[in-house]
Amino acid sequence: MKSTLAAIRFGTGLSPDHAPPAGAAAILADLDGPDTAAATFAIVPWSARMATIQDFGRRRRERRDGDAQMEAFRVVNRRLSDGYHRDLMQTLxxxxxxxxxxxxxxxxxxxxxxxxxDGAGHLRRSVGSYHDGAIRPNVSGRFADLLRAAVTHPAMLAYLDQSRSIGPNSPRGRRGGGVNENLAREVLELHTLGVDGGYDQTDVRQLSELLTGLGIDRNGKTTFRASFVEPGSETVMGRAYGGDTPNRHDIAEVLEDLSVHPATARHLSRKLAVHFIADVPPADMVEAMAATWARTGGMLRAVYATMLDHPAAWDPELRKARKPLDMVAAALRATGSAGRLSDQPMKFVRDNLTSPLERMGQPWLRPPGPDGWPEEAAAWITPQGLAARLDWITDFVGWLDPVPDPRAFVDTALGPLAGPRTRFAADAAEDRAAGVGLILASPNFQRR
Incomplete structure (x- = not known):
């Protein structure tokens, strides 16, 4: 039972090709060594995406100059669109x-x-490259490094309009413009301290002034614009940063301090526990994780280990709903069918993966806001969402070749977590497709 829980609750599901992890040590070992999956199923890096976006801009301006120019625009537009769908395929x-x-x-x-x-400008079909360059390489190290990589990435700066932020008393500000507080507010409210983290509007304003130097250059790279920086020191959560000389290291320093603040430790420990364990996680688990955060200076691998060490991590009750992306990945994994994706055109990926995810309520690379995707099961287990899941499962099973025997597949997909109703459905199904579909649609498979 424990190995099955390990695979489903903390991994991407059971697989006919890989034995489930035996426990916490095996789960954590998944973070050690090189990221071979990222190398094998590569995603285009941010710099290459920016070159394509620049080409897109040029071709769009020229597209009315003739048939050849219009066709050149269509080609680069299609390249961006195909890359968006390919990122989903590679992720799965x-x-x-x-x-x-x-x-x-x-x-x-x-x-x-x-x-x-996903959006316009620098965010046109490029968010997968942000995830792959800033997020994935930093998920098991220091939170400070992950925070800095994400917050200062050009994708985040574009999303929160940071390039428009200008210190009013800076050399550039004397010609007009003002401070944009979007990035500072989200750093404090969402990324670190949390809404109850003890900051106030003065902290938001002072941090936003400290961040005024961050911008994006013409090649889509993060740059530091000394002439945009609001002069003088800024006080954030009781500590002064900066001075008369603009310095990008002041930004690194404030993010470092926020990364290890006690409020950050509590906020993010709870958020991790909510995501992996339960919508209302045990208070002592969160406290233990926050204590590890404080003791290690925000070493994420150690925080995960503390979470896995708690008895609640191994409670057999499946309390969390699988989000659509998680469910689709688990279905591909359980059926051993992911290899067939490499032979499919992007139209297939769009019609059978990207579009269904949107109908299920999780459009690819388009979270509803800066706070990301909701965690509560009620947000995902809805009549419309369930209908879309059932439609996708029906189409997916029809694509399988061969369709597995449901009497064996129920153990491949769920092991001892398969309940009596699910096992009965697997045994009593009138054909293989119906049986496999019932297993994938069962509450046992839809939860983790």
């Missing part, structure tokens, strides 16, 4: 073929925590 292939999938689950969690949505 990673999750479906990984030995455990704990790294994938953490990457999804932190991508939701540092949420950025």
């Amino acid at each position: 292939r990673r999750a479906a073929t990984a030995p455990v999938g704990f790294r994938d689950r953490l990457a999804w969690f932190w991508a939701g925590h540092f949420a950025v949505a």
Whole structure:
């Protein structure tokens, strides 16, 4: 039972190709060594995406100059669109073929925590590259490094309009403009301290003034704009930063301090426990995780280990609903069918993966806001969401070749977590497709 829980609750599901992890040590071992899945199923890096977006801008301006220019615009537009769908395919292939999938689950969690949505400009079909460059490499190290990588990434700066932030008393500010508080507010409210973390509007204003130097250059890279920086020191949570000389290191320093603040430790320990364990996690688990955070200076691997060491981590009751992305990955994994995705055109990925995720309520790379995806089961187990899941499962089972025997598949997909009703459905189904569909649609499979 424990190994099955390990695979389903903390990984990307049971697999016919990989033995489930034996326990906490095996789960944590998934974070050690090189990230072979990312190398095998690569996602285009941010710099290459920015070059394509620049090309897109040029072609869009020229597209009315003739048929050849219009066709060139369509080609680069299609390249961006295909890359968006390919990012989903690669993400699912990673999750479906990984030995455990704990790294994938953490990457999804932190991508939701540092949420950025697909959009226009620098965010046109590029958010997958942000996740792959800033989030995934930092999920098991110091939170300070993850925080800095995410907050100062050009995707985050574009999403929260940081490039428009100008210190009113800076050399550039004397010609107009003002401070934009979006990034500072989300850093304090969402990314670190939490809404009850003890900060006030003065802290938001002072931090936003400290961040005025952050911007994006013409190549889509983060840059420090000394002429935009509001002069003088700024006080955030009782500590002064900066001075008369603009310095990018002041930003690194304030993020470092926020990363180990007690409120940050409590806020993010609880958020992790909510995501992996229960919508209302045990208070003593959260306290233990926060204590580890404080003791280690925000070493994430140690915080995860404390969570896995708590008895509630191994409670057999499945309290969490699988989000649509998690469910699709688990279905591909349980059926051993992810390898077939490499042979499919992007139209197949769009019609059978990207569009269904949107109908299920989790559009790919488009969280509803800076606070990411909701965690409570009620947000996902809705009549509309369930209908979309059932539609996808029906189509997915029809795509399988061969369709597994449901009497064996029930153990492949769920092991001892398969309840008597699910086992009865697997045995009594009139054909293989119906049986496999009933297993994938069962409450046992839809929860973790």
